[in-house]
Every structure is written in C-alpha cells, then in structure tokens.
Amino acid sequence: MSRPYVVTISSEKGGVGKTTLATNLAIYLKAINEDLPVTLFSFDNHFSVDRMFRIGRSPRQGNVLQMLSEETVGEAMELGEYGVQFIPSSGELWSIRDQVSSPGQLARILAASDLSGIVIIDTRPDLDVFTQNALFAADRVVVPVKDAPSLENCKHLYEFFDRQQLSRRTIRILPCLIDQRIHYDGPFRDPYQLLKAYAINRGYRCLEGFIAKSPKVESLNTNPEGRIYPVITHGRGTEVHVQFAHLARQIYLGTIENQQRRLDQVAEEIGRERSERDESFTTRRANLHSDCLLCDKPLVNPESIAPAGYYCETSDGATSGFLEEDCFAGLVFPYFYRSRRQIDASDPLRDLFRESAQRSYFVLRRAPNTRGHYQQQLSFYRFDEEGLEISHKIIELTELNQSVGQDALPLLGPLLQRTTLLDGENRLSDAFLLIRRVSSDFAEEILYDEQYRQFRKIADKIAAQLPAC
Ligand SMILES: Nc1ncnc2c1ncn2[C@@H]1O[C@H](COP(=O)(O)OP(=O)(O)O)[C@@H](O)[C@H]1O
Ligand SMILES: [Mg+2]
Structure with a gap:
C-alpha cells in the first residue's frame, strides 16, 4: 500500500475559509471515490472538526497532541461521519511546543504510519511549529486568500519553503470568500481576477477557479443541533457546491498524476540517515x-x-x-x-x-x-x-x-x-x-x-x- 498524498491548508490569515475548505474537501474527495481513505488532521480549534465529523455523541478518542507525543497515528485516529477518518486538534498543543523542535516530526510519523489515500491537514492562522510540520509533510499546499493583505502574507510561506529547500511548486493559491457582487472597471473585472493577477505577478501558482462567498455556506455552522453541516449535503443549491466539487477533482487528479509522494522522500531520507548512523557506529566499534x-x-x-x-x-x-x-x-x-x-x-x-x-x-x-x-x-x-x-x-x-x-x-x-x-x-x-x-x-x-x-x-x-x- 502506498503512502498517502498530503494536502495542507495553510494561510497566516484567519477567517479566509481554511477550516471550511479542509473539512468539506475531505467529504468531496470521499464522494469522488468512496474507497479512497481520507483522513483529516486539525491543528486549529477542535470544535469545527468535532462538530462536523463526530458520530452521534461518541466519546472523543485522541487528538493531534497525542499523535505527536506518542509518535504514532494509531490510537489517536477515529472514524467519523461521511467515511472520513479524523484526528481533532487539542487545546493543550502549546504544552508540547518546545518538544516539537523540528518541522520534520509529523512527516516522520506519517511516513512510518500505515495511512494511505489522502491526508488533509488544517492549520492555525500562523506559521508556528505545528503549521511548519504540516507544510513540511505536504505534497500540495492550498493557500486560501480572500484579499490583497492575505495574498501579501504568502511571502512568509514561500520563504519557509526556500529555507527548508522544499519545492515552491507544492504551493497553490486559491481565492476564497469571493464576493461576486463586486465589479471593477478595467482589465480585472472582479476580486477573483484581481487576486489571481496579483498572485501570478508574484510568480505564485494558482489552483483553477475560486470559492465564492455564500450566505448559505456561512449559515451551515449555526443550527439548533449544534452541528456543522457540509456543503455537499446542505448546500447543494449553491455555487460553492460546484466549486468545491471542481476543487476536489483537481486535488484528486493530482494524486493520480503524481505518483511520487513527499512521504516516500521523507522515508528515504530517514533510511539514509539510519544507514549513515549504523555505518558510523560500525566504524567506531571496529576501531576500538x-x-x-x-x-x-x-x-x-x-x-x-x-x-x-x-x-x-x-x-x-x-x-x-x-x-x-x-x-x-x-x-x-x-x-x-x-x-x-x-x-x-x-x-x-x-x-x-x-x-x-x-x-x-x-x-x-x-x-x-x-x-x-x-x-x-x-x-x-x-x-x-x-x-x-x-x-x-x-x-x-x-x-x-x-x-x-x-x-x-x-x-x-x-x-x-x-x-x-x-x-x-x-x-x-x-x-x-x-x-x-x-x-x-x-x-x-x-x-x-x-x-x-x-x-x-x-x-x-x-x-x-x-x-x-
Ligand atoms: N464560502 C464561504 N462563504 C461564506 N462564508 C464562508 C465561506 N467559507 C467560510 N465561511 C465562513 O467564514 C468564516 C471563517 O471561515 P473558516 O473556515 O473558519 O476560516 P479559517 O479557518 O481560515 O479561520 C466562518 O464563519 C465560515 O462559516
Ligand atoms: Mg480555521
């Protein structure tokens, strides 16, 4: 079984639609291929993921804090609604911030795990060590931007990739929360066209399309049941439904076209380090x-x-x-x-x-x-x-x-x-x-x-x- 394709949703700006995108993307991918294992990790507030995926009133199992400190995915993961497996975030993440010193820790855990299919990682709106870990493991980073300042912030993300000698080609910008009532005169007719032009101008690659701002979608997390409903079940009449479906197809095709996995590369590096270590040990022992x-x-x-x-x-x-x-x-x-x-x-x-x-x-x-x-x-x-x-x-x-x-x-x-x-x-x-x-x-x-x-x-x-x- 091959290693999973990892999609990280990241942006230093809050409120750009990361969590909505990450949670819904998991469900749309499942809809494309129900045999595809889809796993969602959250390093953001755990309520959204809990309220969308936890089945009934089943007790919480684990969280990402447990996964990082035990260095294994195993116990922390649970099967949720819509066939999506998930590991929610933890309010205590800060307590292990100092222990997670390298951006490669999560990638090592995932490379050694028996996960397959697609892993989606939702992150907090900053570039802290947990976000760095999520970026380091990614085959694809999706960066939602909703305005010029959020696009400006992408600079730090690219700088992180350069510092870690990771390929910038992993990153894709996605205009989100686009208000379609706004129109401009001139070559860029609306906020989507304008953001896309800004991005291309900076040498950033974009995903096809955008996600519109929709009052219906916004209303899906407020209801008497206290749950968060997915767009695929409760927002089918919206444009966002079509846009999420299109986005999920792009990501899905990416997993098929791209057989080389980031985690394979990580596993190879671990193997190389281990054999170098073994070799130095053998030499030291032989020289005694x-x-x-x-x-x-x-x-x-x-x-x-x-x-x-x-x-x-x-x-x-x-x-x-x-x-x-x-x-x-x-x-x-x-x-x-x-x-x-x-x-x-x-x-x-x-x-x-x-x-x-x-x-x-x-x-x-x-x-x-x-x-x-x-x-x-x-x-x-x-x-x-x-x-x-x-x-x-x-x-x-x-x-x-x-x-x-x-x-x-x-x-x-x-x-x-x-x-x-x-x-x-x-x-x-x-x-x-x-x-x-x-x-x-x-x-x-x-x-x-x-x-x-x-x-x-x-x-x-x-x-x-x-x-x-
Ligand atoms: N396509 C959309 N249309 C309208 N509102 C949206 C859309 N996507 C997200 N929202 C709303 O915007 C707010 C922020 O979204 P969220 O996904 O939590 O962003 P982030 O994770 O980046 O902070 C939430 O209230 C959410 O319901
Ligand atoms: Mg969020």
Missing part, C-alpha cells in the same frame, strides 16, 4: 582497542563488550577503548587521590567514587606549560556533566622514560603507551585522553549516535578550556 587499556584483559569481541566501567578516547581520535571498572579505580586512588592505603573492591570509598563518577568526565594530559621540559608532569582533571572543571591534580612522571611499563608506574605506563598520550620518543604529547563512565551491562551504548555526539560535544568543550601545554 580490543583489550582493557590498563590491564590488557580482552574486553571487546565481535559479539559483545565484556562488562566495562569506562570508555576513553584520545582527543586526536587515534585511540579509543574501554577500561575495566576496578582498573580505573586502582589508577585513580593511588595516583590522583594519593591514597596510601589499599582500596580493595569492597571498600565503600570505591562505591562512592563509582557513584560520583557517573556524573563526571576525566581527562589525562600533559600538565600546562611543560612542553620541552625534561621533567614531565601529567594533569588529571575532573569535569562535571556539563564539561565544567571540578578539580585538577598534577603528578610528576620524573622517571617516565626509564620506567614506563615497569614497577614504578604499574598502571599508568601501559595506558600512556597504548594511547597517543606518549609520542614516538616516549614523551607526553599534546593529545588528551577523555574518560567517561559507561553502563557496565551495555557499554557500547556510548558509541551510538546520540550518546556519542554528546561525548564529542563535551570533548570539544573541554578542549577549548584546557590551558596550553
């Missing part, structure tokens, strides 16, 4: 040092990463690998916290350290201003989760050249040698080693896209703060 960088015990094999305590990576990206939990604690206590007593695995100090390390980043690097010095010093920094320095200790590596790998530096030596912290001449390089605690039963989580990006972000932040060495 297979043994604990401190004790040489094998940690990484093709299937799994043995319980590891810490992930580390040099700033030049040349070395990356894991450290065993106890190895790192064994390094930290004697060297950096100058603990003379033996801290064994059951010591509460270790628990305390393990616990607080969860929220820290550790850095090893040559001490500040020691380049070229014979006596080498190593800095050990601790940063918080935001990458702000908490502490800094310096240890002397006086005998480093002689004692690397030997008794004097039983743990530190191998770590320095296995990473690019030591250069070819066994002297401390400018690189630093960033160490981050990982979850011991899922160590490789840190190599996944989002977590890894965070690790790199902190690495950059720390690099910018470290003093010259």
Whole structure:
C-alpha cells in the first residue's frame, strides 16, 4: 500500500475559509471515490472538526497532541461521519511546543504510519511549529486568500519553503470568500481576477477557479443541533457546491498524476540517515582497542563488550577503548587521590567514587606549560556533566622514560603507551585522553549516535578550556 498524498491548508490569515475548505474537501474527495481513505488532521480549534465529523455523541478518542507525543497515528485516529477518518486538534498543543523542535516530526510519523489515500491537514492562522510540520509533510499546499493583505502574507510561506529547500511548486493559491457582487472597471473585472493577477505577478501558482462567498455556506455552522453541516449535503443549491466539487477533482487528479509522494522522500531520507548512523557506529566499534587499556584483559569481541566501567578516547581520535571498572579505580586512588592505603573492591570509598563518577568526565594530559621540559608532569582533571572543571591534580612522571611499563608506574605506563598520550620518543604529547563512565551491562551504548555526539560535544568543550601545554 502506498503512502498517502498530503494536502495542507495553510494561510497566516484567519477567517479566509481554511477550516471550511479542509473539512468539506475531505467529504468531496470521499464522494469522488468512496474507497479512497481520507483522513483529516486539525491543528486549529477542535470544535469545527468535532462538530462536523463526530458520530452521534461518541466519546472523543485522541487528538493531534497525542499523535505527536506518542509518535504514532494509531490510537489517536477515529472514524467519523461521511467515511472520513479524523484526528481533532487539542487545546493543550502549546504544552508540547518546545518538544516539537523540528518541522520534520509529523512527516516522520506519517511516513512510518500505515495511512494511505489522502491526508488533509488544517492549520492555525500562523506559521508556528505545528503549521511548519504540516507544510513540511505536504505534497500540495492550498493557500486560501480572500484579499490583497492575505495574498501579501504568502511571502512568509514561500520563504519557509526556500529555507527548508522544499519545492515552491507544492504551493497553490486559491481565492476564497469571493464576493461576486463586486465589479471593477478595467482589465480585472472582479476580486477573483484581481487576486489571481496579483498572485501570478508574484510568480505564485494558482489552483483553477475560486470559492465564492455564500450566505448559505456561512449559515451551515449555526443550527439548533449544534452541528456543522457540509456543503455537499446542505448546500447543494449553491455555487460553492460546484466549486468545491471542481476543487476536489483537481486535488484528486493530482494524486493520480503524481505518483511520487513527499512521504516516500521523507522515508528515504530517514533510511539514509539510519544507514549513515549504523555505518558510523560500525566504524567506531571496529576501531576500538580490543583489550582493557590498563590491564590488557580482552574486553571487546565481535559479539559483545565484556562488562566495562569506562570508555576513553584520545582527543586526536587515534585511540579509543574501554577500561575495566576496578582498573580505573586502582589508577585513580593511588595516583590522583594519593591514597596510601589499599582500596580493595569492597571498600565503600570505591562505591562512592563509582557513584560520583557517573556524573563526571576525566581527562589525562600533559600538565600546562611543560612542553620541552625534561621533567614531565601529567594533569588529571575532573569535569562535571556539563564539561565544567571540578578539580585538577598534577603528578610528576620524573622517571617516565626509564620506567614506563615497569614497577614504578604499574598502571599508568601501559595506558600512556597504548594511547597517543606518549609520542614516538616516549614523551607526553599534546593529545588528551577523555574518560567517561559507561553502563557496565551495555557499554557500547556510548558509541551510538546520540550518546556519542554528546561525548564529542563535551570533548570539544573541554578542549577549548584546557590551558596550553
Ligand atoms: N464560502 C464561504 N462563504 C461564506 N462564508 C464562508 C465561506 N467559507 C467560510 N465561511 C465562513 O467564514 C468564516 C471563517 O471561515 P473558516 O473556515 O473558519 O476560516 P479559517 O479557518 O481560515 O479561520 C466562518 O464563519 C465560515 O462559516
Ligand atoms: Mg480555521
């Protein structure tokens, strides 16, 4: 089953006939082909959609807020009158405004859904993030304009399309609420001709025809039953009936002529992003040092990463690998916290350290201003989760050249040698080693896209703060 054709009705002006158009269009499309699934989403006031489509007094099911926060269409949708499926708006939409940060969120949800046929989206009269989401997913954007100011406003919509690198050809202007009693002298005889000329003059494409202003149509949302009646059932004698029918046919033909769907494109982009992500993950995993960088015990094999305590990576990206939990604690206590007593695995100090390390980043690097010095010093920094320095200790590596790998530096030596912290001449390089605690039963989580990006972000932040060495 192919993905749906998405029609978004949008205009920054209120009262131009968007909601009337969106709701009626759904019904006229159903009338053209009753087997065609038609789904209406509303990001506008929910009353109009409820009052037109809710069957009897059936309880409300879901709304677009639920769809966006649960990231699935499923439960939110209900079957309404005239065979139209719908998801009404929510008065609480503002509460997730900050969570909906990208204009592509709705498109992703729709691309992953099993919707087909046509989806019509009604929007609020502004270009907020919800309208942007509706525009981003669209195969066709219909912009009702009723006068020169509403046409002027289209500029912002086109600018949004340009910014998002979407095709302007998606957008079509439709003169609406045209008062046919008005006539002008000169080449443009009425408001429709004039608006159309303005639009074409600005390089905007128009749909064929217009929607007239009709008192009968306006009266369809005021009746003792408290419902909103469609033009197709209650306004057949009006010109608007013929105009809506013509409009629906244009949209319907568009879905047939245009086999390429915007949501297919979105799905392709998602697939591409995913495979790029998988590829970077695979590369990161393949480049790992297979043994604990401190004790040489094998940690990484093709299937799994043995319980590891810490992930580390040099700033030049040349070395990356894991450290065993106890190895790192064994390094930290004697060297950096100058603990003379033996801290064994059951010591509460270790628990305390393990616990607080969860929220820290550790850095090893040559001490500040020691380049070229014979006596080498190593800095050990601790940063918080935001990458702000908490502490800094310096240890002397006086005998480093002689004692690397030997008794004097039983743990530190191998770590320095296995990473690019030591250069070819066994002297401390400018690189630093960033160490981050990982979850011991899922160590490789840190190599996944989002977590890894965070690790790199902190690495950059720390690099910018470290003093010259
Ligand atoms: N073709 C029409 N003729 C007369 N009145 C209309 C027509 N279309 C819409 N209206 C009325 O205009 C008002 C605004 O329409 P609406 O569809 O709610 O616009 P929007 O969604 O752009 O704010 C409503 O009172 C509606 O009944
Ligand atoms: Mg509206």
